[in-house]
Amino acid sequence: MAKIVTPFGPQHPVLPEPLQLNITYEDEKVVSVAPAIGYIHRGLEKAGELNDFPQNVFLVERVCGICSFMHGMTYCEAIEDIMGVEIPPRAKYLRVFYSELSRIHSHLLWLGLLADAFGFESLFMKYWAIRERIVDLMEMTGGHRIILSASCIGGVRRDLTDEQISIIEKTLLEVKNELDHVTPVILKDYTVKKRTVGIGVLSKEEALTLGAVGPVLRASGVAQDLRQTGYEAYGELGFEPIVETDGDSYARAVVRAREVYQAIELALEALHHLPEGEAQVKVKGNPNGETIQRVEQPRGEVLWYVKGNGTKNLVRMRVRTPTYAHIPALLKMLPGCEMADVPVVTLSIDPCISCTER
Amino acid sequence: MGIIQKSQLKSPWVLHYDCSSCNGCDIEILASLTPVYDIERFGIINTGNPKHADVLLVTGGVNRRNARVLKNLYNQMPEPKVVVAVGSCACTGGVFYNCYNILGGVDKVIPVDVYVPGCAARPEAIIDGVVLGLQKLKEKTQMKSEEVAK
Numbered sequence: 069m070a071k072i073v074t075p076f077g078p079q080h081p082v083l084p085e086p087l088q089l090n091i092t093y094e095d096e097k098v099v100s101v102a103p104a105i106g107y108i109h110r111g112l113e114k115a116g117e118l119n120d121f122p123q124n125v126f127l128v129e130r131v132c133g134i135c136s137f138m139h140g141m142t143y144c145e146a147i148e149d150i151m152g153v154e155i156p157p158r159a160k161y162l163r164v165f166y167s168e169l170s171r172i173h174s175h176l177l178w179l180g181l182l183a184d185a186f187g188f189e190s191l192f193m194k195y196w197a198i199r200e201r202i203v204d205l206m207e208m209t210g211g212h213r214i215i216l217s218a219s220c221i222g223g224v225r226r227d228l229t230d231e232q233i234s235i236i237e238k239t240l241l242e243v244k245n246e247l248d249h250v251t252p253v254i255l256k257d258y259t260v261k262k263r264t265v266g267i268g269v270l271s272k273e274e275a276l277t278l279g280a281v282g283p284v285l286r287a288s289g290v291a292q293d294l295r296q297t298g299y300e301a302y303g304e305l306g307f308e309p310i311v312e313t314d315g316d317s318y319a320r321a322v323v324r325a326r327e328v329y330q331a332i333e334l335a336l337e338a339l340h341h342l343p344e345g346e347a348q349v350k351v352k353g354n355p356n357g358e359t360i361q362r363v364e365q366p367r368g369e370v371l372w373y374v375k376g377n378g379t380k381n382l383v384r385m386r387v388r389t390p391t392y393a394h395i396p397a398l399l400k401m402l403p404g405c406e407m408a409d410v411p412v413v414t415l416s417i418d419p420c421i422s423c424t425e426r
Numbered sequence: 427m428g429i430i431q432k433s434q435l436k437s438p439w440v441l442h443y444d445c446s447s448c449n450g451c452d453i454e455i456l457a458s459l460t461p462v463y464d465i466e467r468f469g470i471i472n473t474g475n476p477k478h479a480d481v482l483l484v485t486g487g488v489n490r491r492n493a494r495v496l497k498n499l500y501n502q503m504p505e506p507k508v509v510v511a512v513g514s515c516a517c518t519g520g521v522f523y524n525c526y527n528i529l530g531g532v533d534k535v536i537p538v539d540v541y542v543p544g545c546a547a548r549p550e551a552i553i554d555g556v557v558l559g560l561q562k563l564k565e566k567t568q569m570k571s572e573e574v575a576k
Binding site: 109110112126127132215 | 474
């Protein structure tokens with residue numbers, strides 16, 4: 069049988085974003101994959117050198133709309149690290165809360181998209197309906213549905229009132245109840261298992277060699293989560309990484325489905341232990357020096373490098389995002405699978421192309 | 427207007443394409459398809475095929491690599507068609523105005539009918555933009571049928 073090359077993307081109904089994979093098929097089996105990226109490259113790192121460093125907070129929040137708070141937070145952490153600013157304890161807990169809120173939102177969004185990828189549309193609708201509750205919380209606390217502009221250099225811009233905290237606790241518990249009805253479908257349903265079990269397998273060794281991070285790595289049996297390093301207030305909150313050992317699309321879905329519960333617990337715990345006091349300190353001067361900051365995003369580890377020379381403009385800003393690390397892993401997962409499984413396997417790494425290409 | 431033109435206004439199909447946006451507007455477009463906002467009550471369905479689409483929703487400021495794809499999609503859509511630029515980036519380039527790879531707005535590449543501002547644009551605004559676009563679609567359909575009558 070002759071080999072056929074078919075483009076997957078840039079415009080494809082499964083992907084909200086343009087990623088192009090030139091896939092070689094033999095019969096209906098994938099033989100090899102060649103990615104072509106650059107459809108969302110904006111040149112954000114250069115723009116970060118042209119803007120003032122406080123303005124950059126708003127720019128880096130738009131690296132990616134889904135994990136916007138995490139990018140903003142990591143950038144702020146980096147600048148605070150260079151300038152030697154110690155943020156108040158309340159800000160640390162608030163940052164944990166906002167991070168976990170972003171993680172719940174991102175994982176619910178992804179679980180919905182996965183359901184859509186294998187044609188389970190009612191599950192997609194269900195997950196997105198639950199997600200709207202979280203988005204409402206984000207609007208109430210951060211001021212926007214998607215772009216949570218809560219972090220600023222020196223702490224957190226949006227403090228929570230007692231009334232807000234009681235609404236958040238109530239809503240999160242309701243969300244947990246609603247999830248109890250939906251999550252068994254992902255975990256036990258025959259059709260879901262049929263489309264995901266044993267598909268797109270990534271072994272533990274391959275995951276480590278190819279530099280996979282986050283849920284993809286944890287689904288392959290490596291208990292590695294950057295939150296273990298205890299940045300912000302994670303060191304003070306009880307926390308165990310969630311691990312699955314199969315390394316297939318199903319394991320990745322299960323890791324994320326379980327992480328939603330964990331994120332709800334962590335968010336509630338952060339609110340429970342919220343210290344009194346200011347949420348922000350005034351920061352004066354310009355950054356002089358360089359640093360690297362790492363944070364666990366919903367998709368995995370993100371690495372920020374920031375270098376300043378004592379002026380208001382930065383010399384260099386660099387970001388390595390989790391999806392960038394997952395593309396080699398994706399190229400390993402795809403060969404050998406059926407044509408119909410390509411969307412599911414591609415989605416199972418939770419691709420965020422606007423992060424990857426910046 | 428014939429039956430096809432009438433039904434096109436009652437049930438327009440949208441095509442969504444991300445031209446280097448940050449994802450925010452894209453998930454808001456998807457959110458407007460899901461239960462809380464439910465754009466389907468206006469008969470609007472999301473399609474992946476440009477040849478079936480009446481309304482093109484574009485997000486992001488269009489970069490050099492994407493411009494060709496966007497033109498391609500636009501040319502494949504049948505007339506009459508409406509283009510809705512969703513989000514500040516799609517309108518003007520937005521926060522990415524000084525990025526070297528951003529052309530600055532969808533209207534630099536293809537003609538735009540409706541601009542929906544906001545970063546990210548809210549689902550209500552997107553739905554409003556599409557409904558506004560339908561009025562444009564009606565005008566275009568009438569103009570076309572008048573041309574045919576001549």
